[in-house]
Amino acid sequence: xxxxxxxxxxxxxxxxxxxxxxxxxxxxxxxxxxxxxxxxxxxxxxxxxxxxxxxxxxxxxxxxxxxxxxxxxxxxxxxxxxxxxxxxxxxxxxxxxxxxxxxxxxxxxxxxxxxxxxxxxxxxxxxxxxxxxxxxxxxxxxxxxxxxxxxxxxxxxxxxxxxxxxxxxxxxxxxxxxxxxxxxxxxxxxxxxxxxxxxxxxxxxxxxxxxxxxxxxxxxxxxxxxxxxxxxxxxxxxxxxxxxxxxxxxxxxxxxxxxxxxxxxxxxxxxxxxxxxxxxxxxxxxxxxxxxxxxxxxxxxxxxxxxxxxxxxxxxxxxxxxxxxxxxxxxxxxxxxxxxxxxxxxxxxxxxxx
Amino acid sequence: xxxxxxxxxxxxxxxxxxxxxxxxxxxxxxxxxxxxxxxxxxxxxxxxxxxxxxxxxxxxxxxxxxxxxxxxxxxxxxxxxxxxxxxxxxxxxxxxxxxxxxxxxxxxxxxxxxxxxxxxxxxxxxxxxxxxxxxxxxxxxxxxxxxxxxxxxxxxxxxxxxxxxxxxxxxxxxxxxxxxxxxxxxxxxxxxxxxxxxxxxxxxxxxxxxxxxxxxxxxxxxxxxxxxxxxxxxxxxxxxxxxxxxxxxxxxxxxxxxxxxxxxxxxxxxxxxxxxxxxxxxxxxxxxxxxxxxxxxxxx
Numbered sequence: 001x002x003x004x005x006x007x008x009x010x011x012x013x014x015x016x017x018x019x020x021x022x023x024x025x026x027x028x029x030x031x032x033x034x035x036x037x038x039x040x041x042x043x044x045x046x047x048x049x050x051x052x053x054x055x056x057x058x059x060x061x062x063x064x065x066x067x068x069x070x071x072x073x074x075x076x077x078x079x080x081x082x083x084x085x086x087x088x089x090x091x092x093x094x095x096x097x098x099x100x101x102x103x104x105x106x107x108x109x110x111x112x113x114x115x116x117x118x119x120x121x122x123x124x125x126x127x128x129x130x131x132x133x134x135x136x137x138x139x140x141x142x143x144x145x146x147x148x149x150x151x152x153x154x155x156x157x158x159x160x161x162x163x164x165x166x167x168x169x170x171x172x173x174x175x176x177x178x179x180x181x182x183x184x185x186x187x188x189x190x191x192x193x194x195x196x197x198x199x200x201x202x203x204x205x206x207x208x209x210x211x212x213x214x215x216x217x218x219x220x221x222x223x224x225x226x227x228x229x230x231x232x233x234x235x236x237x238x239x240x241x242x243x244x245x246x247x248x249x250x251x252x253x254x255x256x257x258x259x260x261x262x263x264x265x266x267x268x269x270x271x272x273x274x275x276x277x278x279x280x281x282x283x284x285x286x287x288x289x290x291x292x293x294x295x296x297x298x299x300x301x302x303x304x305x306x307x308x309x310x311x312x313x314x315x316x317x318x319x320x321x322x323x324x325x326x327x328x329x330x331x332x333x334x335x336x337x338x339x340x341x342x343x344x345x346x347x348x349x350x351x352x353x354x
Numbered sequence: 355x356x357x358x359x360x361x362x363x364x365x366x367x368x369x370x371x372x373x374x375x376x377x378x379x380x381x382x383x384x385x386x387x388x389x390x391x392x393x394x395x396x397x398x399x400x401x402x403x404x405x406x407x408x409x410x411x412x413x414x415x416x417x418x419x420x421x422x423x424x425x426x427x428x429x430x431x432x433x434x435x436x437x438x439x440x441x442x443x444x445x446x447x448x449x450x451x452x453x454x455x456x457x458x459x460x461x462x463x464x465x466x467x468x469x470x471x472x473x474x475x476x477x478x479x480x481x482x483x484x485x486x487x488x489x490x491x492x493x494x495x496x497x498x499x500x501x502x503x504x505x506x507x508x509x510x511x512x513x514x515x516x517x518x519x520x521x522x523x524x525x526x527x528x529x530x531x532x533x534x535x536x537x538x539x540x541x542x543x544x545x546x547x548x549x550x551x552x553x554x555x556x557x558x559x560x561x562x563x564x565x566x567x568x569x570x571x572x573x574x575x576x577x578x579x580x581x582x583x584x585x586x587x588x589x590x591x592x593x594x595x596x597x598x599x600x601x602x603x604x605x606x607x608x609x610x611x612x613x614x615x616x617x618x619x620x621x622x623x624x625x626x627x628x629x630x631x632x633x634x635x636x637x638x639x640x641x642x643x644x645x646x647x648x649x650x651x652x653x654x
Contacts, residue, residue: 059546079549092547096565096645105561106551139647157551 003123005192006083006160008035008070016075017064018051025051027217028065033193035160038184040208041197044240048217049197053163056195057086069160080109085154085192087164091146093138099125099149100134106157124152127186144175151183155190162187164196168203180207201241205229213237231272235281235349243283243347244324251280251348260348263317265296268343279351286312288345291327295340299323301331401627408620419621429622432602433629439514439589439601440582443521447529447582448574455534456563468534475527482523483591487511490519516592517599521582529578536570537563568644576634583630602626 011033018026026048033039041049054060056067058079067075074082085106093102103124107117125131128148138146147167154162167183168176184207187194198204204211205225213221213228221233232238239246249260251269260269260282269282291313299315304327306312311327315337325339374380411418423429458467474482490496490510497507510516540563548558586603593599602622610619 057546057550059549079546080552080554082550083552084550086547086550088543088547090541090543092541092543094544094548094562095647105548105553109552109557137647153547153551163550 003120003127003155003158003190005035005162005190006158008160008193010034010068010070011161011193012068013052013056013065014068015065016052016055016062016067018048018055018060019063025217026055026063029214029217029219031212031219031222033161033195035193036191038187038194038196038207038209040204040211041195041214042201042204042211042240043199043214045199046216047214049199049214050165051217052214053086053165053195053197056161057084057163058082083157083159085157085159085162087147087150087154087162087167089166089169091138091150091170093146093149093153095138098135098137099130099141102138102149103153103156105153110157120156124156127155127189128152128182143171144179147171147179148182151186155186155192158190159192162190162192162194164194166197166199168198168200176203183207213240215240232283232347233272235283235351238283238347238349242287243285245282245284245286245289247282247284247321247323248351249280249282250278251275251282252277258348260346262346263297263299263321263323264319265317267296267341267346269346269348270344271348275348275350281349281351283347283349284341284345286324286326289323289325289339289341291325291329291331291337292340293338295338297323297339298336299325299339301333301335301337304331304333306330404620404623407617408624411617411621412615419618420625422618423621423625429605432600432605433625435599436583436585436601436603436626436629439517439521439585439599440579443518443525443582444529444575444579446522447525447578448533448571450526451530451533451574452537452567452571454530455537456559458534459538468531471527471530473527474523477524479520479524479587480591482520483588486516486520486523486592490516511592513594514598517585517589520588520592521585524588525578525582528581529574532574532577533567533570536567536574539570540566565645569641569646572637572641572644576637579633579637580630583626583633602629 013029013031013033016026016029017024029048029052031039041052043049051060055062055075058074058077058081062075065075066073094105097105100121104117104121107120112120121134122131125134128151130145130148130152133141133145133149138149141149147170150167164183168179171179180203183194183196196204196207205228208225210222210224211228212219213232215236221228221237228237228241232241232243235246247260247262249262251258251260251271252266253259254277255271255274258269258271259266260280261267262282287310297317299317301313301315302322303315304311304313307326311330312324313327313331314322314324316322323339327337331337368376408419409416411422414421458464461467488494492507492509496510500506500508510519544562544566545558548562553561584603585601586607589595589599589601589604593601595604603626606619606622606626609615609622
C-alpha cells in the first residue's frame, strides 16, 4: 500500500487570532483549504505567516477564533493529537537517530507493528530518493538530503495536512529549484493538502494552487498565481508580486478611459477596481516597461544589470521619477531611452491623498 | 644512493614560524604558561609529593600505610561510609535538577529564579550547616512545630540525614546550573517536531531530550560526585563523625592533624583519589553507549 494522505474534505480557519502581549500577530485569518490543495502563505517577514502555521500545527495556542477539520474543532488539540506533518525551516531532524529512525519516529509513536514501520520507511525513502542513505545520521547528510529526510518524516504518517515553514530558505539557489519540483511532485503523489510558508513570490507562484498574501497579520488577497500576478488587489500586494514601480500620482477619467501622469507624461492605465479620480498609485512591473524607439516616456539610464535574456535597468524620468524597466538590447548609463507599457499592464490603485 | 635521490627532489621549504603556525602555535600560545605553572604548583606537585610520601611510612615497609588502612575496619569502613553519602546525594541532585531545569528554561524570569537557586553556592557549607543545626535541631522551629501538632521529635541532625540534607542544599544549585546549560543547548524545534509526529511529553523526554542530555548528565554526575565525595565540614558539623558519617576525609584529617602522621594521611588521600577516579572513569566510559554529537537540529 502506498503512502497516501488521510482523507478529509475541508480545513477551515475561522477568524484565527494570535496576540503576543500587546502585539497582534494574527488579526482574524479566515481561509478554507480543500483536500489536495497546495496553499502558499506569502508575505514579508513579520507578516504573521509563520505564526499562522504554528497555530495550525498546535505549537501556538489561538488567542481567538477556531480551526475546523470537516466537523471537528481542532484548535484546542495538542500538536501530538492533530496528526499534521510539519517540515521545519531548520529541518529539526533528531541528531541522535539514524535517517530510518527519524522517518519512522511518527509511526513508532503510533505503536504500529515493526514490519509495517519498516515497509513504510522504505517507501518514504524511495519517494524522497534517499533509499541508500537510511542508516546514516542526519549530521552526515548534505542540506538538501536533510531536507528530504524532513519531508519523508512528515509525510510517512500520512497526514491530511502537511505544513512547511520556509523549507527551502537554507538551500543554495540550484538546490532550491530542484527541491521545489520535488515538493510539488511529492504533494501530488500523496494527495494531502499542503500549506507552505514562504517570503519568495517566485516560489509561491510556481508551487501553489492558491496563494494567500499576508501583511501585518491580515490576509490581503487570496487567489490563484495567475490572478495574483495579473491583478493584485492593492498596492502592497502588487509590490510584493513584483510590481517594483510604485508611482504616487493622480488619476483622471474612469474605467477604460482612465489615465495617469507618469514622469511628466499622461498614459492610459487600468484601474484594478472601479475608482474615482484623484490621488492614485500606479504599479508597473519592470518586465512590462520596455525600451521602445517610439515610446512616450523619456528616461535617463542610471544603472544596467545583465540578466541573461534581458537588461534590467533603472533610470529617472524628466520630472525625477525613478523607474525600473527592461531592455532587450544593451543600453548605456547616461543615455536617454524611450519607454512604453501596454495600458492594461499599468495598474492603478486609489492612493492616499498626501 | 637512494639518499641522494631523495635529497635531489625539490622539497617545499617552510620556515619554523610557518610550521608552528600550521599547528596553531604562535605568540598568543605563550599566554597559557601562567595557567600551566599554576596547575603544576597547586595540583601536580602536591599530588606527586603526597603520592611519594604515602610510600614512606613512619614504620614498616613501603606498603605499610596501605596495609594498615585495609586491615583496620575503623579505617576502611570510611570508604563505604563516604559512598553511602556521595552516591545518593549525587543522584538526587542531578536527577532533581532535570525536571526543574526543563521547567525553568521556558520561564521569562529565568534570571531571578537562577539567582535564588544559586545563593546556597555563595553561602558555603559551614553557614548551611549552622543553619540546619539551628532550624532542624531538637530546639529548632521544625521540631517545635512537630511537637505543637503532637507528632513528636524527629532527629535530623548529628546523623546521616543531616549530612545528606546539607549535601543536597549545597550541591543542588551546582548540578542545576550545569543541567540548565545542557537543557537550553537543545534546539526547541526538535521537541516541536516530535510533538507534531505524535510524541506525548513523556515520549519526547524519553526519546529526544534524555538521549541528547546523556553526555551532559554524565559530566554533571562526575562533577557532583567528586564534590560530594570530598565532604568534610558538614560530615563533622551535622553528622556523627565517629559513626555513620565518619567519611574518608575525616580519617585523612585525623591521621594528619591528630596523629601527625603525614605519610598515613597521604596514603588515605591517595585511596580517596583512587575511589573518585574509579567512579569518574566508570561514568565517562559508559558515555560511549550514548549519542555524543551536537544537540542541534539540521544544519549545524
